Every structure is written in C-alpha cells, then in structure tokens.
Amino acid sequence: MENPSHADPSQPPSRMERLIDAARDGDADALGELLGNYRRYLVFLARTGLHHHMQGKADPSDIAQEVCLAAHGNIADFRGESAEEFAGWLRGILTNTMAMHVRKYLGTAKRDPRLEQQLNQSMASATGFLQSQLAGDVTSPSQNFARNEAFLQLAGALEGLPEDYRRVIVLRHVEGLPFAEVARTMGRTVDSVEKLWVRALAKLKSSMSDE
Template identity: 40%
Template sequence: MRGVVELIRRAREGELEARDELFRQCRSYVGLIARAQVESWLRVKVDASDLVQQTLLEAHRDFSRFRGQSEQEWLAWLRRIVARNAADFVRQYRGAAKRAVRREVGFAAESGDGGGAPEPAAPVETPSQEFLHLEAALQVSAALETLPPDYQEVVFLRNVQRLSFDEVARRMNRSRPAAQMLWLRALKKLRAALEPGGEGGGPS
C-alpha cells in the first residue's frame, strides 16, 4: 500500500493514477465512517453505499480545496464530508419514514384502527470512533473488509459502534457467549490480515 502523503503530493502534481489510488485506499475507511455515523443516529442497519459514493465524488470534485499535508489531515477532511452528507442522509431517511407513518395512520383511520407507528429514533451523539482514528486506520479498514461478513459485523458493532456484548448478541441473533467467541475469532483474523504479507495488511 503506497503512502497517503506521497499519493497526495503526486495527485496535486496532476497524476491521475495517484489520485485514483488515493481514493481507492480510502473507500473502505469512508464506508465504515459513513455507516457508523448514520446507524448511530437512526439505530437501524442501513445501506450506506450511496452515501459513500456521494462522499467520494465530492472529495474528488473538491480535491483542490484540501490544504493539509498529513494522512491524519486527509482523513479528517474526509470525515467532515461524510458528516455533512450523513446528516442529509438522516434527514431524508426520517422524512421518508414520517411519510410512511402518515400513510399507515391514514389507513388505520379509514379502518377504524387507532394504532400508530412509532416515530423514528431521535438523534443521539455519535459513538466514540477511536477505532477509526488509529494511525493505521486505512490499513485496519481495508483489512476488515477482507474478513467474512459475520467477522466484519461483530468488529463493527463492538469496536466501531462500541456496543455492549449483550446488544451485539441481540443484533446478530446469537447468545452472548457466542457473540464474544465470534468477536475473539474476528480480532485474531484481523490481526493476521494486518501482518506483513497478510490478506489485507502490510505494505506492498
């Protein structure tokens, strides 16, 4: 994996290949950030692929506005774009949910049923995302993407969303001990992927 600082420098010099590689390396990271922010507000699992695509397109378009030099500054810039787009995504999601509620209430009124659907979850503070602020955040997010889906999910819920094992178990429809064991196996696999020459880690 080529260094982000070098790729930023070369992209600024007009190398399209370097710019494409820079954004390719960031896709997994942006995907985790996007899902973490949206799900922490909505409390439901969502498909954040459109949000990721929009964020990367905007970052491509506005690349000349980025003034930082380091990898940390670059990732912080991407996180700000994700945060803005995630807020828009949540507003649109809630708007669609409210329209669905109004339709349900209308049908219930016509049928004489007074029951209503619950309001969407209120905004909550986003979870601590230390996992995604690590110095090796890009490598970790890329390595995580190489793991089996259940491993990805348990690490996301436990390490990114910082959920309790009871909540992780509930969301994954497993017992608490089974969720803990799955998490331990996932971390072992993730560490192996981050080793030089591993499936997802190490410099190329």
C-alpha cells in the same frame, strides 16, 4: 503552483504526501490513487455511522463513492498537507453526505445539528478503535508513514470480514457495549457472542498478517 511545505522540511515527503501534493496540483490520477487508498476506510465509517439511523436503507459503498466524487470536485478546497489532515477532510465530507441521506430518509429538509454531532461521534469512535489497534509510539516520519499505511489496511481488513464478525467487533469495541447488550442486539446468547468475538478478532489478526 508550488508544493506546500511539509511538517518536517528536513525529511523527504512520504508517498501519501506526494500524492496529496500532486492531487492539489490537479493530477487526477494521483487523486484517484489517493482516494482509492481511503475508500474502504470511508465504507467502514459509513457503515458504522449509518447503523443507528438507517441500517439497510443505504449502501455504505455508495456513500463512500459519493464522498470520493465530492472530493474530486472540491480538492482545491483542501488546505492540509498530511495524511491525517486529508483523512479529516474526507470525514467532514462523509458527515455531510450521510446527514443528507438520513434527512432524506426521515423526510425532512431541516438541518439538525445534533444529527451531525451524532455522526461525528460515531466516526470518531470508529477511528479511535482503529488507532487503538496500532500499538507503539511514532518517533520518526517513516514510522508515521508505516502507521498510516497500517491504519488503512486495518480498515480494509475490517471491511473484508464476514458481516457477523465485523458487527460483533463494532458493537463491542466501537460502540463499547457489554457482551450482554451485544448478545441482545445480535439475537444471540452471551456465550455464542463471546465465542464469535474471539473468532472475529482472530480472523482480523490473520487478515492483517496476510496484507
């Protein structure tokens, strides 16, 4: 099987693209490394996606593991070439996996298109927040590779934050809630939430600097 062509044939493939090519050619080690790069991103998305439906009723890490297992079994179905396309493919698997868990929790086998739409919107908001934190235009393949790496590092840094830090960032930036609503949701005063938010962003910035 020949490797797929890349978006810019004049440029050598990035490390992520090489892993994708190898994984599609049946290299289990390459696929394992590739999924390892995305694991904490998947955990972050699962955590934010399950927040409204079954918080505390499912482990986001277990959900991410299910997605990785499904990806192992269905890598031949992936038709993309880039890291962005691979991430999108994983998000599709994640949506289906989370929807299955939510339906099971609610005690219904009936498929509700609105549920998938809500989960997709939640993941789009979470992904949009990650992208918004990476300033600068991408004008070259090397910059695109660096941005992809930073994107995954940021997701990992968020997952590594203390729970209250991560939650205040998600409520404020992913869900877009005003501080008064964040305070009500977290059972805190507005003043304490604002101070928590400042500390959380500082910790996130520090974590990224340590990567």
